[in-house]
Every structure is written in C-alpha cells, then in structure tokens.
Amino acid sequence: MLFQKKTRAAALAALAVSVALVATGCAAGDSGSGGGEGDGGNLSITFLPKNLGNPYFDTSNAGGEEAIEEFDGTFAEVGPAEATPDGQVSYINTLTQQGVGAIAISANDPKAICDALNEARDAGVKVVTFDSDTNTDCRDVFVNQADAEGIAKVQVDLIAEQIGDAGEIAILSASANATNQNAWIELMKEQLAADHPGIELVEVVYGDDDDQTSFDKTAALLQTHPNLKGIVSPTTVGIAAAARYLQTSEYQGKVALTGLGTPNQMREYVEDGTVTAFALWNPADLGYLAAYASKALIEGDITGAEGDTFDAGKLGEYTVGADGVVLLGDPFVFDAENIGEFDF
C-alpha cells in the first residue's frame, strides 16, 4: 500500500512538473509573440495598484479603463490585497508570462519590485508607473500626479487666500520621516518666505497619519497658539481629523484649514463651512493619462526619452520630461461648488 501511494504521489508530482513546464513554455511563447508585434497590436494594459479595494485606486483605474475603451485596448486590473513592499512582485511575474502589452503600476516600494519589472521589460512589456514611482531604471515612464512645487504652491495659495495673506499658520503633517511630506513642507516654507511675508509658520506637528493622533495634535495646536489663523495639512488623514476637531470646537470658522484631502472624507466639512477649499489631483485623470502613456509606449510613439510628446485623449498633448516623467498638471482644487461631482 505504502509503496503504491508513493508511486502515485511521484506520478502526480511528475505530472505537475510537466504541466508547469508546458504552461510556462506556452506563456513564454505568448510573450515573445506579444513583444514581437512591435507596431502596436498588443494594447492589453493591466493596472496594478498598490492594493485592491482602495477607493483612490478604484477611481484612477476607472480613469484608465475609460481611456483604454477610447482606443479599443484591453483593460485589466490585478493587485495585492495589502500594500506590502514585495506584494506586487508575483503579479508582475504573472503579467510578464501572460505577455501583456503594458503594466501601469503604482509602486509600493521603489526597489523591491525593480528586478521583476526589468524582467518584464526584457520580455517586451512596457512599464508605466503612476502615483508612486520606482527607481528610474526600472520603468519606461512615470506619470506624476503633481510635482512637489505644484503641491506646495496650491496649498500655500489656498491658505493665503483663506486667511487674508497675514497671520500665524501651522502644518499638520503625517509622520516625521515621510519623505514626500517633508519635501512639500520645505517648499512651502520657501514659498511663504518669498511671497507671503505676512504669514508666519509657527509650528509643524506630526499626526503619524493616524486619525486619533492627528485629531489630538490639532487640539494641542489650537491651544498652544491662540492666535493661529490657519492650518495646512498635506495628508488626507490629517486634514480629515483636523476638520473633525475644528467642526466641534469653538474655532470652527475662525481657524482656516486646507491641505490635501479626498472629497468623500471632506464632504461634510466643506458642506458645513468648516473647510472652504482643499486640493488634490484628480485620480481619474491620473489613470487616464497612465493608460494613454502606456498606449504611446506600446505603439512606439514615445520611448520615455525627454522631449517625446504624445496625445492623451481629452487631456490634450503631453511631453515627457527629464527622467521619463510625465506631469499630470496642477493639483485640482475641491470646494463647495464641485465636490458633489466626485466620489472617491
């Protein structure tokens, strides 16, 4: 009996191995033919967000799908359940084997997925990063939602407008070591010093992108600085928590709040006047542009070199900048007028 079982198991294993071999062989063949077409047959573009079920990426992927339908490509969406650094690797490998035309990916880690992406590129798959970039040598093009300058500027402009260009302001950031937050804060400081001499930045506090911490930090800010005129929170968690505190405090309507937020989080506070306006890019446009960038790469219109131009449907024409970066444009300002049009 025992012997029989063993042989059966061995036979099964052998079968499995041969099936796997055949399968991978087929896949390799597919990717070869896919990559070989060159002049733009394979418009199958797969979106690989940081994680699935994220309203932000749902919106951007919907934008991508819209674009892909416009040019008759094939849209697909895969991704890990959780945004872990290496969670995307297995998906990239599978897509490489399937021989898709392009992967539009929001990277969970700039390095961890590099090898997998380069293998994909070697197999002829075009790689477009959007929202969150990898190292420049592992992708063809990065579709940047907004550059740091633009993000800093829109927030400085909003707060200056809301407090009449004079008075004390504070910044409620995410964690103290968040690279993007710190870069924006530095730029905001420069712009404040250069263009808004009447505004004094009195403190930068860190809410760690935690609702409760951000909420309590807002309370502490308002207490510590009785003359505070405004708060800028360049993080979606921070701005919502700060808005919630302001809404229930004696400072509602007296202390201005702006920053980067999502419409769903901020709807209530914009409607009751706690917040007048806040900014963010439009994720649907971001996905839309990433899809068109993928198409341009697949069809060979662009290679990712600086100065390449391509058409992006309703968004108009875009030019690839230094390091293969395509900039979506200025951040989008949400206010009571337009917030009803968005759901993410």
Next chain:
Amino acid sequence: MSTATTTPTSNVTKRLGAIGKAREFGILLALVIVIIAATAANPNFLFSADGWRDLLLTPSILVLVAVGQAIVLITRNVDLSVGSVLGLTAYLTGRLFIDFPGIPIIAVFVIAVAFGGVLGLINGALVAFAKVPAMVITLGTLYAYRGINVLWTGSDRINASDLPKSFLALGTEQFLTIPILTIIALVVLIIAGWYMKNTRGGREFYAIGSDPAAAELYGLRVTRRLLTAFLLSGALAGLGGVLYAARYGTINSQAGSGWELDAVGAAVIGGVAIVGGVGSVWGAAIGAVLLLTINRALPILGIPDFWQRAVVGVLIIGAIVLDRVLAVRQKRKLIEARDDS
C-alpha cells in the same frame, strides 16, 4: 506578593492597603502636577472651554479599555487584542449606521458591546480551556481580529458624513460642562471599582492572579472567572469602539491599532502589577488619564513631538521599577511579620 492573600493578618493587609493607596495617590499627584505645569505655561489648557472639555474627553475612551485591561491583568493574564477589538467594533458601528439607516443609537451600543464581549469571550475560552498563555492567545487574536478588520474594511473608510449627527454629537456633547463620554467612562469605572473591591467575584480575580494554583485548589471557579475577565475586557473595548466612532468620526481598518500597549501601559503606570493580583481599576483609570494628559501637555510645555514617546516609555519603566521595589520591600515585611508571629 503571592503570599499576601494566603497570610491575611490584619496588620499586613493594612500595610498593603496603605501601599496601594500611596501608589494611586502618587499617580494622581503626578497628574495634578502635569495639569498645573501645562496650565501655568498656557492657561487655555484648563480654562478655555475647549481645553477643559479635551482634558476630560481625550482620556475617556482609554479609561474604559484600561479598566478592562486591569481586570484581566489582575487575574495574571493579559489582553493584547483590545486595540483590534476596538477597531473592529468601531467599524461595525459605522457599518450599522450605513447598512441600517435610522437604527436607534442605543441598539448600536448594545450590538457593539455584545460583539466586543463575544470577541473577548473567544480570547477567554482559548485561554481558559486550551491552557495556552494569554500573551500568546491574545497576540494571535490581535492579528486575527485586525486581519478580519482589514478583510472587511479593505481600504474603505467610514467618514463622518456617514454617521448620524446625533451620534457624532455624543462624542463632544457636554452635560454641566462634563462631556458625555467622560460620564460614561466614570459610571463604568465606579461600577467596576465597586465590583472589584466589594464583591466575592471581584476578590476572586485577585485570588486567581495572586496564585492560580491555590485558587484552583481552594475551589474557586477559575475558568468561569477567566471567561468573565476576558468578556469584560472585550465588552469594554467594544464600548470604547462605539465611543471612538462617535468622537473621531473617521474609521479605517487601522482604527485603534496600538491601543493595547496604551491600555497595558496605563494599567501598569496606575499600579496594576503585570504578574497579577495587585492594583485597582482606579489606578489603571488614573494611569490612562495621566498617559494621555502628558501627551497633550508636552507640546504645550514646548517639548518636541519626538520626545513624547520617550517620556511615556520612561513612565512605564519607572512604574515597573517602582512595582519591583515595592514588591521586594513587601515580601521582606511579610517575612518579618511571619517571623514575629
């Protein structure tokens, strides 16, 4: 300290009581000093309407969770899953309001507390019947409950606009300048404090924590008591979850993460010994208030953000060192007392 309950001479219990009292008094004193220092630096800390409200409101939810934690700690167990239970019930609260529009708030309270209780009961059953250390079990359920939460929530989020106004108002409303949340926390604290001090059930928690084997031999219903302790801890974390939703209005899958450490920290700072049998829910509650009030006071005193966690760490280590010193001294005194008699 395990000998404390087995040699109950009146002299020794009196001394023990004095030490316990001194311990809670010390924490209370520290709290008062923090409040005075912060108020001196900025009168708004105590005397503005928002300042007074936040002073009472901010620690209220942690007080509830810390009271539950203290009960479990006293039985020589630990419940590390409270943060996850709180997060899960907070999300459940939001979902109830979204999926059943017009559901009465009281029903949400009942459902969420019962749900927290069930989660606690699962912990208790695993600890009591499987005889696995609570640290391991609740570390497991910490991740398991959080996993369920992530699975359920995904990257969805409950926004303040999803919750009824009257429910959100609970989070900030005041009755005679005392926030409703604080009143709820106080009522729970008084009941728990009375139960732990004056009832047979309450004293059995201490007996089990002091010497589980002796408690078993003495015929105490250890299993039932353990189940009760974890049930209470879960239910209080569940109540905390509802109040969290009311106060913060935004709930994602990470709500309440890290609270287990705050709760254990609060209890330890408040004089509840991690090895069980010693301490009171009052101490844990004052510890919770101290922990969060220090967090709020440090920025006002001009101490940078980065130091705040370090200060909390020093407090916890200080409290444990103090515990150890007291325990050693107490043991010596007990031995002296035995030798004298």
